[in-house]
Structure formats: C-alpha cells, structure tokens
Amino acid sequence: MLTAHRDEPLRTCPAGRPSAAREQAGAINCAEFVEVVTEFLDAAMGEPTELRCLVHLARCEGCETYLDQFRQTVAAVGAQPGPDLPASARDQLLGAFRSLRRD
C-alpha cells in the first residue's frame, strides 16, 4: 500500500518567491537547497553547510514544506536517515533562526 514515487522529479522551491530566495551571506538559495536535500537528510554534509540550510529553511516556507515532504517520502521507502543533529536540537536551531528573521 505504498504510494510514494521515488522517481518523482525534483521540483524547485514551490514557493518560488525571489525575496525568499535572495542570496545572503551565509545562506543558500532554493535551487541549492533542493540539490543538497538528500545530503541534508543523510547528514552527509559538513556542519557549516547544514547550518546554511537551516538558515534558509527558517526564511523559506516553500523549502521547509519541500523538506517535510521529502522526509516523509524517505521514511515511506524505508531509508531512515541518521541525522547528525538530534531532531530536538534542529528544531531549536530553526526556532532561533526564525526569531532572527529580519526584513
């Protein structure tokens, strides 16, 4: 009863808002995030890059949703990632970055 399609093509950021994707020091953009999302879930990237992803996620709802869906798909196909950061630490970081969000 598995309905996840693992050959579904990668989409670009669903939000597609230029302002959210604006490149800033220390952050990555939507296209970059989509490219590294599997590494992000596998904790296969260095911590600095992971933090840059978290900064982007805090700013971009589209990519946060994308990550959520991607994570669910990964779980559905039974390939559980082993993240470096515990989920609770990740959530705390996300919350911290969110509170720093400035326009």
Ligand SMILES: [Zn+2]
């Ligand atoms: Zn994005």
